[in-house]
Structures are given as structure tokens and as C-alpha cells.
Amino acid sequence: MKKILFISKNYKDGIINGGNEVTRRNFEILSNFFDIEEVLLDYKVSILKKFKDTLFLNSLSFDKEIKFKIFRLIKENNIKEVWIDNSLYGTIAKFIKKLDSTIKIITFFHNIEYLYFKDKIKVEGIQNSIMLPYSYINEKRSLKYSDKIIVLNSRDNDTLKKIYSKKADLILPLTLKDKYNEEKIKIVGNNKKPRALFVGSNFFANVEGIKWFIDNVLPEVDIELIIVGSGMNTLKEELENKSSKIKVLGFVDDIGLEYAKADFVIAPIFKGSGMKTKTTEALMYGKTIFGTTEAFEGFELEYFRVGALCNNQNEFINVIKENKFNRNNEYSRYIYLSKYSNESVTLKLALSLKRSE
Structure with a gap:
């Protein structure tokens, strides 16, 4: 060799x-x-x-x-x-x-x-x-x-x-290497409120995006927002003080469990280059994703089957209020396996x- x-x-x-x-x-x-x-x-x-x-x-x-x-x-x-x-x-x-x-x-x-x-x-x-x-x-x-x-x-x-x-x-x-665990998905029960998951490290485009979502979208929707990512715990007090709907976990040992618990994933990212690792990860875990054009950049998929393309306040609010969440999105999982594994x-x-x- x-x-x-x-x-x-x-x-x-x-x-x-x-x-x-x-x-x-x-x-x-x-x-x-x-x-x-x-x-x-x-x-x-x-x-x-x-x-x-x-x-x-x-x-x-x-x-x-x-x-x-x-x-x-x-x-x-x-x-x-x-x-x-x-x-x-x-x-x-x-x-x-x-x-x-x-x-x-x-x-x-x-x-x-x-x-x-x-x-x-x-x-x-x-x-x-x-x-x-x-x-x-x-x-x-x-x-x-x-x-x-x-x-x-x-x-x-x-x-x-x-x-x-x-x-x-x-x-x-x-x-990404496949880390999907079907048994883990089965043991997670329903949430009292729709549970939105944001995954991203303490990086300028992630911080800008989630703060925008908290200020512009979160007050208008009845959901629980979970924020996971390396370094995000440094923003815990600042973000959780904005709303009782927010829980900042920062780095977690088992990210798969957080995906399993989530009803859907949000990706309000407005700046960047390349492709977004967390979009691939959400596809891998078979999640419904509501994201911006930047979050989906480089991905070949049908937005309405993965979730929705949302580039402004009203688009995020409307799709969340429709309350049509597919916690186990088979199409997302299929796209991952066929194109992004x-x-x-x-x-x-x-x-x-x-x-x-």
C-alpha cells in the first residue's frame, strides 16, 4: 500500500x-x-x-x-x-x-x-x-x-x-460517521411542549443566529428551546435570563440523546462558508430541521420534506405554529445515508x- x-x-x-x-x-x-x-x-x-x-x-x-x-x-x-x-x-x-x-x-x-x-x-x-x-x-x-x-x-x-x-x-x-441509535429513539417519551434543539459551539455565526432567534421568534411561539454546544455554557446566564423557555446545556456527553428528545431542530444561521456540520448531524439523527439558506448551503434535498426553509421571523414563527413536527423524519435519515454518510x-x-x- x-x-x-x-x-x-x-x-x-x-x-x-x-x-x-x-x-x-x-x-x-x-x-x-x-x-x-x-x-x-x-x-x-x-x-x-x-x-x-x-x-x-x-x-x-x-x-x-x-x-x-x-x-x-x-x-x-x-x-x-x-x-x-x-x-x-x-x-x-x-x-x-x-x-x-x-x-x-x-x-x-x-x-x-x-x-x-x-x-x-x-x-x-x-x-x-x-x-x-x-x-x-x-x-x-x-x-x-x-x-x-x-x-x-x-x-x-x-x-x-x-x-x-x-x-x-x-x-x-x-x-459524518453514522452514530444513529434506533433503540435510543424508541425509549424517549413525548414532551409537554414542543422541544426545539439548537446545536452549535460558541462561534460568532452560531451566537449571532441563536440570539436573533431568541429575540425575534421565541416570544411568539410556545416551545421549549434547548441549546447544546461546546462553550455555550459561558452564555448560559445571559441567554436563560431572556426567557424561561430556554435551557442552555453547553457541552453534553451524549448528543444523540438530545437529538432523540427533540421534536425538531432549528438552524438560524446567517453567515458562514463551507457546509454546516450540525445540519449533517441532524439529518443523520433523522430530525425535522427548520433552517436558513445558509444552514442548508451545499445540501441537495427537498426543504419541505426535511422541514422548512426559513429566512426571516415570520417564516420561523409560522412553521413552528403549524405544529406539524415529524420527530422521526425518515426522509432526513434517507438523505443522510444516500448523500452525507x-x-x-x-x-x-x-x-x-x-x-x-
């Missing part, structure tokens, strides 16, 4: 987020075709180091030690293919190509980071402006020094063309890798 070098942010550090899940997916699929050597970059460095890396447009945590490790692994294992699991590692792609121009580099774009930071500036402030030249230059290097570019959806592909005048070679949608994209990636040989 051929060797490949897999370079990514450390997805084994115990922090659960969408990026980690997709990176883990990519690693597991590649392991079907390659013997893998890994280089995991740790972002747990000093603020000064992060500032210097950003200021000098250097991929974060790419230091002399990592350079030597990459050099050693490539030489000792006669590596001819490298998978770089982040578009901000353009400096690393450049280093590898300068090391050996015959090495084939595949770079996976989780989203368009330049666009992500432009949105972050709008929500969190101008202090994030330093990330614009950093993200732009590193993504441009990724495109220049990679032999194959992979993105999550058509929108990101179009954005690449618009910003960098180059398109991707492959669209590989966001998928890991197995559904394995062959697609295998064929792409074969063509690049």
Missing part, C-alpha cells in the same frame, strides 16, 4: 467541532487507500507566537521542528503524495514543493477562510482584520502549490473562482485519487 503524508490541525485534542469531524472523516477514508504518516499541528502556542505567525503570513505552528519532521517523514518513507487538510497551510505547501517538486499535494478547503474572516470582522469587530492578509496569502499559496484542490460545495467553488481566479478539482461534501463519498474520492496517479 502506498504511503501518504497527512498534515492537519490536531483533531485528536479532545475539542469537538465541525472542522475536527471533517478532518477525522478525511483521515479515515484515506486510510482505506494509503498507509498514513501524520503531522498534527498544535495551535496551543503563545499569543506572541500566533501574532508573529499571522503578521509574517506564516502558517500557524509551522516552525523549525515541524519543518524537520515533514522533511524526515518524506525522505524516510519516500512520500510522493501529501494531503494538507486546511487551506491556511499554503506556506507548508510551498515548503514541500520547494523540497521536492515531484510530490503531489492535495489541499482540502474546509471553507474559504478569507470570506470567513470578512464575516467575522462584521460580527466581532475590526480587531480580526489582521487575519485578512494572512488568510488571503496562505489560500493563494495553497492554490499555487497544490496539484489538486477539494472543496465542500459549489458555492465555495464559485467563491474560489471569484476571489482567486481558480476552481477546485473535486467537490466532496461534508459527511462517509460511505457515500468514499468511492468518489477513490476515483479522484486514481485519476491523479
Whole structure:
């Protein structure tokens, strides 16, 4: 079996987020075709180091030690293919190509980071402006020094063309390993009030979205709102003080149980790039989803069968008041299995890798 070098942010550090899940997916699929050597970059460095890396447009945590490790692994294992699991590692792609121009580099774009930071500036402030030249230059290097570019959806592909005048070679949608437990669904009883579930980490687009929903939709509907996600517990007091209908759980050990208890899932997301991990997760658990265009971006499905497309206050209010919740949505589950399970994209990636040989 051929060797490949897999370079990514450390997805084994115990922090659960969408990026980690997709990176883990990519690693597991590649392991079907390659013997893998890994280089995991740790972002747990000093603020000064992060500032210097950003200021000098250097991929974060790419230091002399990592350079030597990459050099050693490539030489000792006669590596001819490298998978770089982040578009901000353009400096690393450049280093590898300068090391050996015959090495084939595949770079996976989780989203368009330049666009992500432009949105972050709008929500969190101008202090994030330093990330614009950093993200732009590193993504441009990724495109220049990679032999194959992979993105999550058509929108990101179009954005690449618009910003960098180059398109991707492959669209590989966001998928997840199946964690659905049918027995768990059966043991959960009915709720006194319709139970809405919002899942998302303490991330600017998630916080903006759920606060908008609480202020504009929640006062008009008779439901219980459960908020789950890493870091959301820091907003517990602020959000729960807004309404007795709200319960913030933050990180939970068994997210599947919370999906099982929910009558439906809400996804009021208005900013972002790539695809939303939590939309895939809700499909996996067979839930009805009421979400915005952004929440459904990149997904091929019929909105009215999954739940509803809601982009404003009245659309969310009306669909919730209809009270036609399908707690076990078979169509959502079908869409996940056919298009957004890991197995559904394995062959697609295998064929792409074969063509690049």
C-alpha cells in the first residue's frame, strides 16, 4: 500500500467541532487507500507566537521542528503524495514543493477562510482584520502549490473562482460517521411542549443566529428551546435570563440523546462558508430541521420534506405554529445515508485519487 503524508490541525485534542469531524472523516477514508504518516499541528502556542505567525503570513505552528519532521517523514518513507487538510497551510505547501517538486499535494478547503474572516470582522469587530492578509496569502499559496484542490460545495467553488481566479478539482461534501441509535429513539417519551434543539459551539455565526432567534421568534411561539454546544455554557446566564423557555446545556456527553428528545431542530444561521456540520448531524439523527439558506448551503434535498426553509421571523414563527413536527423524519435519515454518510463519498474520492496517479 502506498504511503501518504497527512498534515492537519490536531483533531485528536479532545475539542469537538465541525472542522475536527471533517478532518477525522478525511483521515479515515484515506486510510482505506494509503498507509498514513501524520503531522498534527498544535495551535496551543503563545499569543506572541500566533501574532508573529499571522503578521509574517506564516502558517500557524509551522516552525523549525515541524519543518524537520515533514522533511524526515518524506525522505524516510519516500512520500510522493501529501494531503494538507486546511487551506491556511499554503506556506507548508510551498515548503514541500520547494523540497521536492515531484510530490503531489492535495489541499482540502474546509471553507474559504478569507470570506470567513470578512464575516467575522462584521460580527466581532475590526480587531480580526489582521487575519485578512494572512488568510488571503496562505489560500493563494495553497492554490499555487497544490496539484489538486477539494472543496465542500459549489458555492465555495464559485467563491474560489471569484476571489482567486481558480476552481477546485473535486467537490466532496461534508459527511459524518453514522452514530444513529434506533433503540435510543424508541425509549424517549413525548414532551409537554414542543422541544426545539439548537446545536452549535460558541462561534460568532452560531451566537449571532441563536440570539436573533431568541429575540425575534421565541416570544411568539410556545416551545421549549434547548441549546447544546461546546462553550455555550459561558452564555448560559445571559441567554436563560431572556426567557424561561430556554435551557442552555453547553457541552453534553451524549448528543444523540438530545437529538432523540427533540421534536425538531432549528438552524438560524446567517453567515458562514463551507457546509454546516450540525445540519449533517441532524439529518443523520433523522430530525425535522427548520433552517436558513445558509444552514442548508451545499445540501441537495427537498426543504419541505426535511422541514422548512426559513429566512426571516415570520417564516420561523409560522412553521413552528403549524405544529406539524415529524420527530422521526425518515426522509432526513434517507438523505443522510444516500448523500452525507462517509460511505457515500468514499468511492468518489477513490476515483479522484486514481485519476491523479
